[in-house]
Amino acid sequence: MxxxxxxxxxxxxxxxxxxxxxxxxxxxxxxxxxxxxxxxxxxxxxxxxxxxxxxxxxxxxxxxxxxxxxxxxxxxxxxxxxxxxxxxxxxxxxxxxxxxxxxxxxxxxxxxxxxxxxxxxxxxxxxxxxxxxxxxxxxxxxxxxxxxxxxxxxxxxxxxxxxxxxxxxxxxxxxxxxxxxxxxxxxxxxxxxxxxxxxxxxxxxxxxxxxxxxxxxxxxxxxxxxxxxxLIGAVDQVRLTGGGEIETAAVALRDLPAVERVDVDTNVLVLTVRDAPSAVAALVTGASNAGMTLSDVEITRPNLESVFLHLTGKALRD
CATH class of the missing domain: 3.40.50.300 (P-loop containing nucleotide triphosphate hydrolases)
Structure with missing residues (x-):
């Protein structure tokens, strides 16, 4: 060969x-x-x-x-x-x-x-x-x-x-x-x-x-x-929970390249991002620098169940 x-x-x-x-x-x-x-x-x-x-x-x-x-x-x-x-x-x-x-x-x-x-x-x-x-x-x-x-x-x-x-x-x-x-x-x-x-x-x-x-x-x-x-255009979600300057952090994080959307829910920032594992360090740093005190970080990624449901219209174990 x-x-x-x-x-x-x-x-x-x-x-x-x-x-x-x-x-x-x-x-x-x-x-x-x-x-x-x-x-x-x-x-x-x-x-x-x-x-x-x-x-x-x-x-x-x-x-x-x-x-x-x-x-x-x-x-x-x-x-x-x-x-x-x-x-x-x-x-x-x-x-x-x-x-x-x-x-x-x-x-x-x-x-x-x-x-x-x-x-x-x-x-x-x-x-x-x-x-x-x-x-x-x-x-x-x-x-x-x-x-x-x-x-x-x-x-x-x-x-x-x-x-x-x-x-x-x-x-x-x-x-x-x-x-x-x-x-x-x-x-x-x-x-x-x-x-x-x-x-x-x-x-x-x-x-x-x-x-x-x-x-x-x-x-x-x-x-x-x-x-x-x-294939189905799915993206990751990151939830940053904490206190402090949450609104300021939301404004700062909207400018990061990986972030597609930021929603504020009381003491939680819900971020729609591309490739969350690679982006999460920058998200945490950006939120902290903006004055947000973090108590929890949660990543939710789309999975094959989502793909299967999208392609077939039914759950994987149906």
């Missing part, structure tokens, strides 16, 4: 279509995922996310369109390319009577790992998913979150180029959910391409480099969080 050239995309999805009778579950979906990128499919249940990833993994036949993983076309009869794919479905695929280590060793052998390579890989995966200290416990004793993490580990064993995670935190407690998210965050550091489906806005915002908003089988919009928010 020439110096400075971008590596080829791990996943290329082009105009996928899947129909079930009169229902078009996936309607012309196209996107790409680069090495080391976490790409999110964000949408409510029934939006077509699981059908899309089933076609990508070669489990469901596409009525139209193509999927390429690591440069090879994917299809139900193309077994070799599936070695590049790690699929972690919503349903658990582990044996409750076996320990975590035994589960991983079993699935590793199915994936062609042997002897020292298998042992090293199992140990590395146990460390990555945070289960090394429970490696020799039967998985029937695990919490739901621990089982989910082990399920992710199974998908990682053969070092896939693309890891597909379908709603991996559904039905788990907040602590386990956070542990799962931390495990996923570590994957991009290893250069793995990750395709992540979720209907939780906060997960997409935390994990994903780019996000596709999916509804009714179509991608309604795609981009980084910031690009999606800009």
């Amino acid at each position: 020439p110096a400075g050239a971008q590596p080829p995309d791990v996943l290329v999805v082009d105009d996928l279509v899947r129909r079930f009778g009169e229902l078009t579950a996936v309607d012309g979906v196209s996107f790409r995922v680069a090495p080391g990128e976490t790409y999110g499919l964000l949408g409510p249940n029934g939006a077509g996310k699981t059908t899309t990833i089933s076609m990508i993994a070669g489990l469901v036949r596409a009525d139209a369109g193509t999927v390429t993983v690591a440069g090879s076309p994917v299809g139900q009869q193309k077994v070799a390319v599936r070695r590049h794919i790690g699929l972690v479905p919503q349903d658990l695929a582990i044996y409750p009577e076996l320990t975590a280590r035994e589960n991983l060793s079993f699935f590793g052998r199915l994936q062609g790992l042997r002897r020292q390579d298998l042992t090293r890989r199992v140990d590395g995966v146990l460390e990555l998913i945070g289960l090394r200290d429970r490696a020799d416990d039967a998985t029937k004793e695990f919490s739901g979150g621990m089982k989910r993490r082990l399920n992710i580990g199974v998908g990682l064993l053969h070092r896939p180029s693309l890891l597909i995670l379908d709603e991996p935190t559904v039905g788990v407690d907040p602590q386990s959910r956070n542990a799962i998210l931390e495990s996923v965050e570590a994957l991009s550091v290893e250069g793995m391409a990750v395709l992540y489906t979720t209907h939780y806005m906060e997960e997409a915002e935390r994990l994903c480099d780019r996000i596709a908003i999916v509804d009714s089988g179509r991608i309604q919009a795609e981009g980084t969080r910031e690009q999606l928010v800009r």
Whole structure:
């Protein structure tokens, strides 16, 4: 590869279509995922996310369109390319009577790992998913979150180029959910391409480099969080609470470049601004210099829920 050239995309999805009778579950979906990128499919249940990833993994036949993983076309009869794919479905695929280590060793052998390579890989995966200290416990004793993490580990064993995670935190407690998210965050550091489906806005915002908003089988919009928010013209809001020269501070802050609007509400200044995290230091300094004594600063930023509602006319979990 020439110096400075971008590596080829791990996943290329082009105009996928899947129909079930009169229902078009996936309607012309196209996107790409680069090495080391976490790409999110964000949408409510029934939006077509699981059908899309089933076609990508070669489990469901596409009525139209193509999927390429690591440069090879994917299809139900193309077994070799599936070695590049790690699929972690919503349903658990582990044996409750076996320990975590035994589960991983079993699935590793199915994936062609042997002897020292298998042992090293199992140990590395146990460390990555945070289960090394429970490696020799039967998985029937695990919490739901621990089982989910082990399920992710199974998908990682053969070092896939693309890891597909379908709603991996559904039905788990907040602590386990956070542990799962931390495990996923570590994957991009290893250069793995990750395709992540979720209907939780906060997960997409935390994990994903780019996000596709999916509804009714179509991608309604795609981009980084910031690009999606800009798409609907949304801006940030900063509330400065305090006393002193509030009116004077309001006049002074109106002249700052990032400020679009200033409203005064008793002991609060409500400022409409662009990129609040970058502007807040100047806002606080300006208000203080104008004689306002601050007791609280609050930033409210538009989120993906706002974008989804704008694009589809309904809430994300409808």
